[in-house]
Amino acid sequence: MLVVALTGGIGSGKSTVAQNFAELGALVIDADQLARMAIERGTDGFADVLLRFGDEVILNGDIDRKKLAEIVFSDEKARKDLEAIIHPRVQALFAQAVADLELDDILIYEIPLLVETGAAEKFDYVVTVESDIELRKARLLKKGLYISQIEKRMASQASEEARTAIADAVIRNDGDEDSLLRQVENLWESVLLPQSLG
Numbered sequence: 476m477l478v479v480a481l482t483g484g485i486g487s488g489k490s491t492v493a494q495n496f497a498e499l500g501a502l503v504i505d506a507d508q509l510a511r512m513a514i515e516r517g518t519d520g521f522a523d524v525l526l527r528f529g530d531e532v533i534l535n536g537d538i539d540r541k542k543l544a545e546i547v548f549s550d551e552k553a554r555k556d557l558e559a560i561i562h563p564r565v566q567a568l569f570a571q572a573v574a575d576l577e578l579d580d581i582l583i584y585e586i587p588l589l590v591e592t593g594a595a596e597k598f599d600y601v602v603t604v605e606s607d608i609e610l611r612k613a614r615l616l617k618k619g620l621y622i623s624q625i626e627k628r629m630a631s632q633a634s635e636e637a638r639t640a641i642a643d644a645v646i647r648n649d650g651d652e653d654s655l656l657r658q659v660e661n662l663w664e665s666v667l668l669p670q671s672l673g
Contacts, residue, residue, distance in 0.1 A: 476576045476577065476578055476579065476580045476581070476582070476671065477580075477581045477582070477599050477600065477667060477670050477671040478573060478576075478582045478584065478597075478598050478599050478600075479501075479581065479582065479583050479584065479598060479599065479600045479601070479602060479667065480584050480586050480589050480594070480595065480597075480598040480600070480601045480602070481493055481496070481583050481584060481585045481586065481602050481603075481604070482585075482586055482587060482588075482589035482590070482601065482602070482603045482604070482638055482642070483587070483603050483604035483605060483606075483638065484587075484605070484606075484611060484629065484632050484633075484635065484638070485587065485611065485615065485625070485628050485629060485632060486606070486610075486611030486612065486614045486615040486625070487604045487605055487606045487611055487648055488604050488606060488614075488648035488655065489585055489587065489604050490505075490585065491648070491652070491655065492602075492604050492646060492648070492655065492659055493505065493583055493585045495655070495656055495659040495660075496581075496583045496659060496663065497583075499659070499660065499663045500581070501581045501582065501583045501663075501667075502576070502580055502581065502582045502583070503582075503583045503584075503585065504569065504572055504582065504583070504584050504585065505585045506565060506569075506584065506585060506586040506587065506588070507585070507587070509564075509565045509568045509569060510561050510565050511540075512568060513560075513561050513564035513565050513568065514538055514560070514561060514564075516536060516537055516538075518564075519564075520560055520561065520564050521538065523560045524538055524543070524557070524560055527556050527557070527560065528543065528546065528553070528557075532546070543557070544624075548624070548627040548628055548631060549627060554631065562592060569584065579671060579672070580671075581667055581668070581671045584598070587632070588632070588633075589601065589603075589638070589641070590633035590637045590638055590641060591632065591633055595641040599670070600643050600644070600666070600667065600670065601641055601642045601643050601644075602642060602643065602644045602645075602646060602662065603638040603639055603641075603642040603644075603645055603646070604645075604646045604648050605635050605638065605639065605645055605646070605647055605648070606647070606648040606649055607649050608629075610648075610649060611629075612625055644662055644666065646658045646659065646662070
């Protein structure tokens with residue numbers, strides 16, 4: 476089995492690349508999805524978020540992720556507190572997923588904060604998706620984020636240099652979807668498949 480970290484800054488196109496890998500036959504897990512599971516209503520994580528952030532982050536009985544994001548992206552201490560609640564739970568959910576793998580599986584773990592959490596050495600292979608910063612901003616504006624939100628989120632993430640320094644492979648997403656898919660297919664066929672059979 477092969478456990479691959481897929482990282483990249485916000486707006487770089489990680490999710491598109493993850494989707495491409497899934498279509499090629501990889502199992503794909505999204506760290507953000509695990510983070511949502513970690514603080515779902517009824518979990519210990521939910522109770523801890525409520526204890527730390529209070530009722531202002533609750534909307535219709537669930538955690539208001541938009542409100543929570545506003546708080547943590549403008550307050551370093553709040554962000555660290557939230558990470559302390561979420562990260563251990565996400566790691567436990569991920570460890571369970573890895574334990575369930577078959578011998579010939581290739582798992583792609585979409586993890587935006589790979590550098591920030593110092594988790595690179597836990598993976599067999601690290602891929603980062605990188606893209607021109609103005610292109611990334613344009614994609615995020617299209618998704619409905621405001622420029623102030625985009626800049627705060629980018630500022631809270633590791634730099635492109637830090638990501639490429641720990642990566643085994645870099646996928647550039649500055650062109651069209653065909654060019655992106657060709658890079659993914661090439662990496663899959665020339666590196667990941669042979670390593671998983673290795």
